[in-house]
Amino acid sequence: MALLDSIDSPADLKKLSADQLPALADELRARILDTVSEVGGHLAPNLGVVELTIALHYVFDSPTDKIIWDVGHQSYPHKLLTGRRDRFATIRQPGGLSGFTTPSESPHDPYGAGHGSTSIAAALGFARARDLRGTHEKVVAVIGDGSLTGGLALAALNQAGATRADMLVVLNDNEMSIGHNVGALSAYLAGLRVGLVEPAVRWMRDDVGQTLRRLPMGDAFVDAMDRLRNGVKQLIVPGMLFEEMGFTYLGPIDGHSIGDLVTVLREASRLPGPVLIHAVTKKGRGYKPAEDNPTRFHGTKPFDQSNGHARASGAVTFSQTFGSALLELARADKRIVAVAAAMLDGTGLVPFRDAFPDRCFDLGMSEEAAVVFAAGLAAAGYRPVVAIYSTFLQRAYDPILHDVALQRLPVVFALDRAGLVGDDGPTHHGVFDLSYLRHIPEMVCMAPRDEGDLRRMLATALSLDGPSSLRYPRGAGPRRGTDEPLVPLEVGRAELLRDGGDVAILAVGPLVDAALEAADLLAAQRIHAAVVNARFVRPLDADLIADLASRCQGIVTVEENTVVGGFGGGVLELLAARGIAVPVRVLGLPDAFVPHGDRSALLAEHGLDAAGIADAAVRICAQVPSGQIMAGGK
Numbered sequence: 001m002a003l004l005d006s007i008d009s010p011a012d013l014k015k016l017s018a019d020q021l022p023a024l025a026d027e028l029r030a031r032i033l034d035t036v037s038e039v040g041g042h043l044a045p046n047l048g049v050v051e052l053t054i055a056l057h058y059v060f061d062s063p064t065d066k067i068i069w070d071v072g073h074q075s076y077p078h079k080l081l082t083g084r085r086d087r088f089a090t091i092r093q094p095g096g097l098s099g100f101t102t103p104s105e106s107p108h109d110p111y112g113a114g115h116g117s118t119s120i121a122a123a124l125g126f127a128r129a130r131d132l133r134g135t136h137e138k139v140v141a142v143i144g145d146g147s148l149t150g151g152l153a154l155a156a157l158n159q160a161g162a163t164r165a166d167m168l169v170v171l172n173d174n175e176m177s178i179g180h181n182v183g184a185l186s187a188y189l190a191g192l193r194v195g196l197v198e199p200a201v202r203w204m205r206d207d208v209g210q211t212l213r214r215l216p217m218g219d220a221f222v223d224a225m226d227r228l229r230n231g232v233k234q235l236i237v238p239g240m241l242f243e244e245m246g247f248t249y250l251g252p253i254d255g256h257s258i259g260d261l262v263t264v265l266r267e268a269s270r271l272p273g274p275v276l277i278h279a280v281t282k283k284g285r286g287y288k289p290a291e292d293n294p295t296r297f298h299g300t301k302p303f304d305q306s307n308g309h310a311r312a313s314g315a316v317t318f319s320q321t322f323g324s325a326l327l328e329l330a331r332a333d334k335r336i337v338a339v340a341a342a343m344l345d346g347t348g349l350v351p352f353r354d355a356f357p358d359r360c361f362d363l364g365m366s367e368e369a370a371v372v373f374a375a376g377l378a379a380a381g382y383r384p385v386v387a388i389y390s391t392f393l394q395r396a397y398d399p400i401l402h403d404v405a406l407q408r409l410p411v412v413f414a415l416d417r418a419g420l421v422g423d424d425g426p427t428h429h430g431v432f433d434l435s436y437l438r439h440i441p442e443m444v445c446m447a448p449r450d451e452g453d454l455r456r457m458l459a460t461a462l463s464l465d466g467p468s469s470l471r472y473p474r475g476a477g478p479r480r481g482t483d484e485p486l487v488p489l490e491v492g493r494a495e496l497l498r499d500g501g502d503v504a505i506l507a508v509g510p511l512v513d514a515a516l517e518a519a520d521l522l523a524a525q526r527i528h529a530a531v532v533n534a535r536f537v538r539p540l541d542a543d544l545i546a547d548l549a550s551r552c553q554g555i556v557t558v559e560e561n562t563v564v565g566g567f568g569g570g571v572l573e574l575l576a577a578r579g580i581a582v583p584v585r586v587l588g589l590p591d592a593f594v595p596h597g598d599r600s601a602l603l604a605e606h607g608l609d610a611a612g613i614a615d616a617a618v619r620i621c622a623q624v625p626s627g628q629i630m631a632g633g634k
Contacts, residue, residue, distance in 0.1 A: 002027055009083050010057040010108075021058065021258045025050045028077050029286045031088065036076075037305040040423065041092050041099055044284035044297040045074035045144075048174050048255075052142070052279055053077035055261035056170070059269065060138055063107040066126050070119035070143040070153075072100035072112070072427075073299070074172075082108035092423035094597040100427055114427020115392065116365045117150025119143045120169055124160050127167040138168065138269055145173040146342060149364035160274045161246025168268050169247070169276045172255065174283040174294075242276045251278030256285060295345055299424075315476035318454060319416055322472065323348030325455040326385055326414075327355055329462060329486060335383045336462060337361065341370040347387035347416050367392055371399035371411070378409035383462055390415040390430025390471060397436055404467045405442045411468075412461040413437075418447070418471035419509065419560035420589070420603065425596030430471070431589050434508075435565035437469050438538050444468040444491060445537040447509040447567075452481015453535065460488040473510055473560070494541035500528035503617045504548035507558035508534045508567050514603075515558055517610035522617055529617055537567045545571060546578055554583035554620030558613055560603075563588035585616045 003020060004027040007013050016024065028050045036043045054077070056067055062082065069075045079097060080088055084106060090096025101109040111122045123141035130137055147153055148171065160167060239249030248271050253260050261279065268275045283298075284290025289308030290297035302311045330336040330352065338352050342365040353360040363370040367388055374384035388396070393415055404411045418430040437445050444464060448454035454472055461468040497512070498519055507515040512533045519529040530548055534541070549555055555575075557568035568586030575582065589606055603609050607616060 004028060004031060004080065004085065007081055007085070010060075010062050010081060013054070013057050013081055018259065018262070021054055025054060025258065026286075028054070028080055031080060031085075032076050033287055033305060035089055035091065036300065037303050039089070039091065039093060040299075040301045042073040042076070042299050043287070044290045044294040045174075046076040047285045047287055047290055048281045048283040049074045049142075049172060050077050050285070051256045051258045052170065052172060052261060052281065053081065055258050055265055056140065056142070057081050058258075058262055059265040060140060063110065065138040065140065066110045066123070067108075067140045067142065068111045068119045068123045068126070069101050069113060070141065070147045071116045072102075072109075072114060074144070075101050075109075078108070079106075082106055092425070092596055094601065098425055098596060099423065100425065112427075114425070115395065116147035117143075117153040119147070120153050120160065121156035123167050123169070124156055124163075124165055127160075127165045131166075139166075140168045140170060142170045142172055145171060145175065146365055149342070150366050151369060157242075157245055157247070161242075164246060164273045166272060167274055168265075169274065171251075171276060171278045172281055173252065173278060174255075174281045239276070239278065247274045247276040249276050249278065251276075252280045253278065255279035255281035316479065316482075317348070317476050318448075318451070318472040318474070319346065319348035321348075321451045321454055321477070321482065322387070322414055322416070322458065323351050325458050325486065327352050329459060330356060330359065333383065333462070334359075335381065337377055337382050337384050339363065339370050339374045339377070339384050339386045341365060341367045341388050341392065343387070343389065343392075343416075346389070347414070349387055367396040368399050371396040372403050374411045375399065375403040375407065375409050378404070378411050379407065383410060383412070385412040385414055385458075385462070387414040387416060389428070390418040390433040391421075391428050394432060394436065400437070400467075401440055405440045408442050408466045410462075410465055412458070413467070413469040414458070415469060415471035417474045419473045420594065420599045421474050422599040422602070423596050426593040429589075429594055431561050431594065433469070433471055434537055434559060434561040434567055435569075438567075438570060439565065440467075442466045443538060446470040446535060447537060448472055449510060449512040449533050449535070450480040451477050452484045453533075455481065455484060455486055456489050457535075459486040460491065463488045464491070471509070477510070478513065489535065492536050492539040492541055494535050494544050495533040496530065496544065497533055498529070498531040500530040501551055502528045503554055503556060503620050504530040504532065504552045505556045505558060505613060505617060506532045506534050506545065506548075506567075506571060507613075508537060509560055511558045511560055511603075511608060511613075514608065514610045515613055518613035518617065521610060521614040525618070527617065527621055534567065537570060540570055540574055542574055542578075545574060546580060549575055549580045549582045552582070554585065554617075556585045556587060556613060556616045556620060558608065559588045560608065561588055562591060564591050583620050585620055587613060587616055 003024045029047055032046050084097055087097055092099040098105055100114045101112055103109050103112050119141040123139050127139045242249040250264050250268055253264055264277055268277055283294035337359045338349050339361050340347055340349055341363050344350055344353055344362055363373055374386045377384040415433050418433055421428045437443055446457040448457050457470045505515045515531050519531050522529045557571050559567040563586050566588055572584055587607055
């Protein structure tokens, strides 16, 4: 029987001998590789933390002791060891396990995560709560070196060190976030990996100190040696940055040696105050394609395990279309620069970086800094395009409002992964950006139906004198308009794709195509529907909307965004301001966090497919009360 099949909880893990743990590591890697190659998921990060996860659960007593994973996408080994082995094949599938840590899923997940840099602050909160209760559980934060570049993580380190909180931080240093790390802190950690001087210094202090204390005035000599030791450490000993912040620093150690990890974790658990263990790991460990290309296998679709080749088609994505359009525009305008937050590859900016390395800036996992940095560039006369996933740009709301919009700076926000993202789930669904951007003064908000819209909207954004945003989905589009000239659109002008006098369907983004399909379904029922590609969520095409409202029985708005404060809300505000009373049905995602699942199935579930839109239109024609809002057409 496999060792893994005997483990239903961390208590079962502790029954194994130390000699059996490497074999368990091999089994964990095999199970993760077999599953992810079939269903997709985060591969390289999980292969890199197998030994670290085993050691953590071998030393600590979860769920009494709290192990908090930063981001949570590297928690697959943790899930396998904490009672979720039999359901592991369902990971990221509808109704299955989440790809991230989720408290509702297991008591071994004390804190939910999906965004980076949060674990240290959360662990500090757990540690202070423990102290207030007077209990004695251990609190451990596991954070990658990529997440450590975030200001939130550094602020938490500062607070934990200053308050001498009794907690442990494990720095999982694999030299990567999703792509290669950037910045001074990354360079500092790279310097720590070259070797250790600290053991020699400790040996000198301990052994020589014992001898000196036997001599007259020996204690004074030892104190002087300590002062000399600290001065020397400032120059040559790893970890002084963390030591100066109040942490006891242990490392760097081999993050794939279970024996070393267990020894150091046990030592750390006995030390008072904040302790940081620096464990050096290799992303993708044990699977050569992932070791050779950890970025490609950070998050992957199903693939052929024998060679690592993806099974899905290589269709051109919206991200790639955005990147190529930006590159084309930048060749004609030297003021255009690109800004990212640790996501150059995911946002399609690698070709731009390769072509214009001096005009492409990666601020690391720090969206707030990226936006303020872009504001500085814009104030200095450049045209920055900030490419960040919709769900991650939420972290920079105040800089967008205060540093960009208030100063009316021409910063372009390119929101990748807008709308539902499927198997990554609620932490990554980009379904709030229309709401959190639409109400900001000076902001122009756009949503392309297809690649042609996307290209022209980017040109539009770069022609404006103030802030703007365009949001587009994950994956490939319909491949329309890719060869159209990069000519700016008229701001606030929608596109009437189909006219009709019974009901008007106003849609934004890729759901415009579903609206056209709905119009075909309605035509079969002798209902004539007008279909509008809104294009602009702010400003709205007020004249077109008012005209349709005056001659149709009702309006249906369609958006892949929460119904609270989004596009539909803007239409209702417009009609109210103009004193137009007409039945309106707002279709969108509910005022709730949508779980992970297949995107098409989720859209259908919430009435955002052609059938759901058509059903809402039929109800409008049956005289639904004016102003009714629905999250979905059901």
